[in-house]
Amino acid sequence: MAKIIVITSGKGGVGKTTTTAALGAGLAARGHRTVIIDFDVGLRNLDMILGCERRVVFDFINVINGEAKLHQALIKDKRLDTLHILPTSQTRDKDALTTEGVESVLDQLRGDFDFILCDSPAGIERGAHMAMYFADEAVVVANPEVSSVRDCDRILGLLDSKTRKVEREQERLKQYLLLTRFDPGRVNKGEMLRIEDILEILAIDLLGVIPESESVLKASNLGMPVTLDNKSNAGKAYLDAVSRLLGEQLEHRFLAPERRGLLQRLMGRTA
Amino acid sequence: MRLFEFFRSKSSGTKSSDGGGGGQSADKARERLQLVLAHERLDRWSADYVPVLQKEILAAIAKHIPIDQEKVAVKLERGADMSTLEVNIELPAPQEFTKKTGPRLAAGAT
Numbered sequence: 001m002a003k004i005i006v007i008t009s010g011k012g013g014v015g016k017t018t019t020t021a022a023l024g025a026g027l028a029a030r031g032h033r034t035v036i037i038d039f040d041v042g043l044r045n046l047d048m049i050l051g052c053e054r055r056v057v058f059d060f061i062n063v064i065n066g067e068a069k070l071h072q073a074l075i076k077d078k079r080l081d082t083l084h085i086l087p088t089s090q091t092r093d094k095d096a097l098t099t100e101g102v103e104s105v106l107d108q109l110r111g112d113f114d115f116i117l118c119d120s121p122a123g124i125e126r127g128a129h130m131a132m133y134f135a136d137e138a139v140v141v142a143n144p145e146v147s148s149v150r151d152c153d154r155i156l157g158l159l160d161s162k163t164r165k166v167e168r169e170q171e172r173l174k175q176y177l178l179l180t181r182f183d184p185g186r187v188n189k190g191e192m193l194r195i196e197d198i199l200e201i202l203a204i205d206l207l208g209v210i211p212e213s214e215s216v217l218k219a220s221n222l223g224m225p226v227t228l229d230n231k232s233n234a235g236k237a238y239l240d241a242v243s244r245l246l247g248e249q250l251e252h253r254f255l256a257p258e259r260r261g262l263l264q265r266l267m268g269r270t271a
Numbered sequence: 272m273r274l275f276e277f278f279r280s281k282s283s284g285t286k287s288s289d290g291g292g293g294g295q296s297a298d299k300a301r302e303r304l305q306l307v308l309a310h311e312r313l314d315r316w317s318a319d320y321v322p323v324l325q326k327e328i329l330a331a332i333a334k335h336i337p338i339d340q341e342k343v344a345v346k347l348e349r350g351a352d353m354s355t356l357e358v359n360i361e362l363p364a365p366q367e368f369t370k371k372t373g374p375r376l377a378a379g380a381t
Contacts, residue, residue, distance in 0.1 A: 146300050153308050190295035197301045201308060 002035075002113040004106060005245070006135040008159075010151030012122030014143045015180040018216060018226065020119040021049045022235070023139070025225035026242035028083035032114040035074065037105075038088035039131035040121035041096055047087045050077065051223020061089035064101030070108050079228065084113075094127040102130050124158060134164055137174040139207055139245075143181045144193040152177070153202055176207035178241060183212045185257040195255070208241030210234050211254040233258075310349050321347060321356070328358055337363060 007020040017040075024036040037060060038046035047053040052075050058068035063086075070086075077083035086105075089096065109116050120131035132138060138159050142152040156175060160166065165173045179195065186192040199206055210216075215232030219225065227242070229235045233254050240250050325345050332338060342361035348354060 146304055149304055150307060150311075153311065157312070187297065190297050193297050193300050193304075197297075201301070201304050 002033075002110045002116045003137065004110075004116045004118065004135045005137045005139060006118045006120055006132045007139045007141060008120035008128060008132055008155055009122065009141040009148070010124060010128075010155040011142075011148045014141050014148050015210070015216075016122070016141050017045050017049050017119055018220065019139065019141050019178055019180065019210075019238070020117050021046065021225040022227045022238040023242055023245065024115075024117045025050075025077075025080060025083060026227040026239050027115050027117075027245070028077070028080040029227065030242065030246070031082060033082050033084075033112065034115045034117065035084040035086060035109055035113045036117045036119060037086040038119050039097065039127050040119065041088050041092055041094045041127055042090065043121065044088050044090040046085065046119050047075075048223060049220055050085055050225060052077065052085055052087075053223070056087045059087045059089045060105065061092050061096045063105055064096065064098060070105060079224075094121070094125065094130075097126060097130040099130070099133070103134060106134050124154065128155075129158075129162060132159060132163055135159075135173055136165065137176070137245075139176050139178050140204070141178050141180055142198070144179060144183075144187075144195075144198060146193075149193065149198055149201065156202065156204065175204055176245075177202060177204045178207045178210065180210040181212045182209050182254075184255055188257060206252065207244055208237055209252055209255060210237045210241075306349065306351055310354075321345065324356070325358065329360070332360065339363075 005023075007016050007023070009016050017038075020036055024034050028034040036046060036050070038044060039060075040046075041061060044056075044059075047056055055075050058073040060073065062068040063070050063073050073086055075085045075087065077085065086109075106116060118131040118135060121127040140152050140155055140159075142148045159175055160172060163173055165171050177199065179198065182195070183192055187194055195206070195209060211233050213232055213234035215229055216226055216234050219229055219232075219235075226232060226235045227238045237254055240253060243250050325343070329338065329340065329343060338360055344357075344359040346357040346359070348357070
């Protein structure tokens with residue numbers, strides 16, 4: 001029976017899709033059968049981030065509407081045979097996501113996978129609601145910045161009230177915060193919110209802190225999840241987050257400014 | 272060591288020049304967030320009461336004084352310890368209306 005995890009944020013552009021791809025690939029690399037579903041109907045992007053955009057034939061909405069079988073729409077990753085992607089439609093809108101349709105697809109996937117990751121669209125409307133509704137756990141992605149933290153709080157409120165788990169079992173689903181684009185140097189200068197302050201404000205457990213890193217853009221340029229880049233600090237931080245999702249206790253890394261050598265300073269490089 | 276400091280001060284200097292004094296803006300961010308979220312969490316469980324309140328206050332006043340619905344300003348100011356709800360109602364000129372308070376009424380609530 002698969003565990004369903006929603007990756008959500010409220011605010012756009014904070015790194016939901018990057019995070020979903022990174023966590024999905026990380027879980028798959030650890031041998032867990034993982035499927036990632038793109039809920040951002042009309043703005044398909046997960047396929048780009050995972051580098052399978054040229055292999056999309058059928059999509060999530062086709063399956064919901066009975067126009068294709070689930071196995072026809074699922075794309076198997078070329079690097080990790082435990083990773084599958086269910087892309088969304090680029091042409092329809094989010095009204096195509098019916099509660100019954102989403103439930104039926106998730107029920108079909110549950111038996112064949114260990115993890116189902118739902119990549120939520122930004123906002124708090126239908127797509128975001130459907131992405132979180134059937135979840136067992138939630139990863140809320142935020143940047144250390146006021147509007148992102150505020151939206152995150154709003155999403156946490158919805159996760160506490162608008163999910164099937166809460167409605168049926170009156171049980172709060174497990175929620176984690178994943179901070180992205182963290183810059184310890186700016187925190188030290190008093191220019192960026194501190195992790196402890198964000199955690200206190202939101203009253204939530206921390207899944208991971210991803211340092212601001214050039215490797216994230218490079219990975220998306222290449223269509224490769226950043227967790228497959230074993231030299232990058234962002235990739236390592238995501239892999240730590242994967243371990244924590246699996247219940248392991250790990251210390252958080254990359255929370256202090258990196259020491260740069262004189263040569264790197266001269267060249268203005270930022271690893 | 273000098274060389275090291277040169278590069279350090281150079282890099283921090285360029286950062287603070289665009290930050291409008293730079294300094295501890297993160298503290299300001301934390302305070303603003305704490306305040307706004309405290310209010311938003313309360314509002315989450317109660318309906319948006321301001322429009323209803325405005326309607327009821329106006330109805331109560333209109334029973335005694337003729338007022339122009341267009342000349343009403345409602346302002347909500349949220350503070351850490353206290354919030355104020357300010358309702359400014361422009362009343363008709365004194366010759367039309369002679370009793371009670373001055374030209375303006377202010378209602379305060381927390």
